[in-house]
Amino acid sequence: MSTFLGMPQGRVPGPAADTAVGQLTGDRPFPAAARDALGNTQLRRNLAHATSTIRAKRAAVVGEVPDWEALREAGSAIKADTMARLPELLEQLEANVTARGGTVHWARDAAEANRIVLDLVRATGENEVVKVKSMATQEIGLNEALEGAGITAHETDLAELIVQLGHDKPSHILVPAIHRGRSEIREIFAREMPGVDPGLTDEPAVLAAAARTHLREVFLRAKVAVSGANFGVAETGTLTVVESEGNGRMCLTLPETLITVMGIEKVVPTWRDLEVFLQLLPRSSTGERMNPYTSSWAGVTPGDGPQEFHLVLLDNGRTRALADDLGRTALHCIRCSACLNVCPVYERTGGHAYGSVYPGPIGAVLTPFLTGITGGSDPNDSLPYASSLCGACYDVCPVKINIPDLLVELRAEHTEAHAARHRLPTSEAAAMKAAAWVMADPKRFARVGRAATRGRHGIRQGKPVLPLPPPLSGWTASRDVPSPPAETFRDWWARTRGDRP
Amino acid sequence: MRIALFVTCLGDVLFPDVARATVAVLERLGHDVVFPEAQTCCGQMHTNTGYQHDAVGLVRHHVDVFEQAMARGCEAVVAPSGSCVGSVRHQHAAVARRSGDEALAVRAEAVAARTFELSELLVDVLGVTDVGAAYPHRVTYHPTCHSLRLLGVGDRPLQLLRAVRGIDLVELPAADSCCGFGGTFSVKNADTSTAMLADKMSAVLATDAEVVTAGDASCLMHIGGGLSRLRTGVRPVHLAEILASTA
Ligand code: SF4
Numbered sequence: 001m002s003t004f005l006g007m008p009q010g011r012v013p014g015p016a017a018d019t020a021v022g023q024l025t026g027d028r029p030f031p032a033a034a035r036d037a038l039g040n041t042q043l044r045r046n047l048a049h050a051t052s053t054i055r056a057k058r059a060a061v062v063g064e065v066p067d068w069e070a071l072r073e074a075g076s077a078i079k080a081d082t083m084a085r086l087p088e089l090l091e092q093l094e095a096n097v098t099a100r101g102g103t104v105h106w107a108r109d110a111a112e113a114n115r116i117v118l119d120l121v122r123a124t125g126e127n128e129v130v131k132v133k134s135m136a137t138q139e140i141g142l143n144e145a146l147e148g149a150g151i152t153a154h155e156t157d158l159a160e161l162i163v164q165l166g167h168d169k170p171s172h173i174l175v176p177a178i179h180r181g182r183s184e185i186r187e188i189f190a191r192e193m194p195g196v197d198p199g200l201t202d203e204p205a206v207l208a209a210a211a212r213t214h215l216r217e218v219f220l221r222a223k224v225a226v227s228g229a230n231f232g233v234a235e236t237g238t239l240t241v242v243e244s245e246g247n248g249r250m251c252l253t254l255p256e257t258l259i260t261v262m263g264i265e266k267v268v269p270t271w272r273d274l275e276v277f278l279q280l281l282p283r284s285s286t287g288e289r290m291n292p293y294t295s296s297w298a299g300v301t302p303g304d305g306p307q308e309f310h311l312v313l314l315d316n317g318r319t320r321a322l323a324d325d326l327g328r329t330a331l332h333c334i335r336c337s338a339c340l341n342v343c344p345v346y347e348r349t350g351g352h353a354y355g356s357v358y359p360g361p362i363g364a365v366l367t368p369f370l371t372g373i374t375g376g377s378d379p380n381d382s383l384p385y386a387s388s389l390c391g392a393c394y395d396v397c398p399v400k401i402n403i404p405d406l407l408v409e410l411r412a413e414h415t416e417a418h419a420a421r422h423r424l425p426t427s428e429a430a431a432m433k434a435a436a437w438v439m440a441d442p443k444r445f446a447r448v449g450r451a452a453t454r455g456r457h458g459i460r461q462g463k464p465v466l467p468l469p470p471p472l473s474g475w476t477a478s479r480d481v482p483s484p485p486a487e488t489f490r491d492w493w494a495r496t497r498g499d500r501p
Numbered sequence: 502m503r504i505a506l507f508v509t510c511l512g513d514v515l516f517p518d519v520a521r522a523t524v525a526v527l528e529r530l531g532h533d534v535v536f537p538e539a540q541t542c543c544g545q546m547h548t549n550t551g552y553q554h555d556a557v558g559l560v561r562h563h564v565d566v567f568e569q570a571m572a573r574g575c576e577a578v579v580a581p582s583g584s585c586v587g588s589v590r591h592q593h594a595a596v597a598r599r600s601g602d603e604a605l606a607v608r609a610e611a612v613a614a615r616t617f618e619l620s621e622l623l624v625d626v627l628g629v630t631d632v633g634a635a636y637p638h639r640v641t642y643h644p645t646c647h648s649l650r651l652l653g654v655g656d657r658p659l660q661l662l663r664a665v666r667g668i669d670l671v672e673l674p675a676a677d678s679c680c681g682f683g684g685t686f687s688v689k690n691a692d693t694s695t696a697m698l699a700d701k702m703s704a705v706l707a708t709d710a711e712v713v714t715a716g717d718a719s720c721l722m723h724i725g726g727g728l729s730r731l732r733t734g735v736r737p738v739h740l741a742e743i744l745a746s747t748a
Contacts, residue, residue, distance in 0.1 A: 479729075
């Protein structure tokens, strides 16, 4: 049997899930969604301010670490090794979690994971849960699934709470309410938070205090918590959550039952590997030397913390990504969000334009690797093009994911999938073929180039002049076209130097 | 040194002045510039737009042409474009490998190893920063993404510019942020590209420069196209043209 399969053979009844489901696809292609976001001046201002602040913080603390490049290399190498032997590491993790009194569940896709969590919550007889901020549960749409079954999920991370109370969607993987300014937050709290002081101001400290009072009550009441995990150590069965507000620590210690949903790529081989990631992650994500709270637990400890622990291992397209040589590197991501914060596209459009819970540069590659490029009308097919290939993401990624190369690869996979599905080539594909045909032959190329100059054919300024594909109107909407030269370089060369040896 | 000029398709057809300036600088420094007339295009647009399959023939052609130039005594290939050199150095072998042609990949790597962007050639290979230019204008420099990140040219272009007589070189705010060109990105995601361009233009205007310069004609076409549309009066001038100037 092939060994690339992320899920160990036979752990899940039935065939491996081929495609991810859940909150990974928007309703429109990127350019259309981006157009709306670009028209929102408040959003543009909030994003520009937030991303430039966090960029500067990150650059400062990364600059302090003399062996930063060596750490990145180490992070990348550990991840590559992990992906190469994922099935074995997952079984080791399962064995160690079980040995320490936890229960491991395997979920092929979002629907299966939601069903498992729902059944576990129902078995406790509770009708509410507290949640630690988690991308995996966002990805599977767990809150909506629980709500549908009459169970209330309370988000306890401040930004996640803002998003939840605002009936909104997260737009950043670390700072989900990055698109909101503080006056908007005040307005959301005043409207939605039960029992809030009507004299609430938009001072950050006042807003935080209001959230704290609201959440404290929930923490003391809740019997069940749901979390994600930043790392799952195969060697020891230890799960780790990294956070800044202490809400995670509350959720992980106070309730009687803890349910953790973790993507299968989050496993690391040994406890010692955390040394590398716990240096890389906080500096890359919040721009802190160390994050305020790092919680680690293994199974169940009698008389201390939750007495029942469940780990749900989620595939949801990861096996599919792992099968692709380049795609598997997208699974190296530790969700630090540094690539979002430096991305010039994300900075202008924000996260909602990407449709998926994973926005920004990593989202533009991870999402299509999880859901698959269709070559049809799937909005995710537009994501690999949502980049100018400037390379800023690759420069900052703590595990050195070469996102520009992945984007270029996905673009090729997209045009190839499209060609395989459709009888007629797109006008773009036809133009590219024509351009390649012209450029494959110097004589043809010289003729076309000459035709573009004003010297020979009197083409006026303002006309597109290269054998470029449509739609060129996208160019002329905001930029003038350079006026064509009197002669091409090669004609000038032939005229002035042609008879040189 | 005998140097082969890789003019780039854009340089040949739309910006011959940039290519002529490149020739002028190198000849002034006493080098022998050769133009292999069979060259066409490196295939970057095809590769970056998803047509790697169509790019393979262009890669092969490029490798054939410049291999021959090297066989005829050229010790280096130069292009006045960070982006096209980036494509040659970073993508050609990968495109060949993806098509299953390992032999071509190896040949492409050999050509790439001798291919330089203009500022790299001048500073690293030829060891000069003062090329004898004079340019009495207020100038700001935009480091294009592929020069900066794919090639890592660092401050080489600035070293060259600082040595130009009479120049008033002013620093561009947020210089390392992308101008929004990105090849076909500029038309496929025209709105986002324009938003990025708007911020770049504001930065340029804040410097009060008469001239914005860069090592890529393509990014300058984008920035200059926007500045011209707004009738700002700021001119885009390629690095090679400033270095060639003796005015
Ligand atoms: S791709 Fe790299 S930079 Fe982006 S979130 Fe993941 S780890 Fe961080």
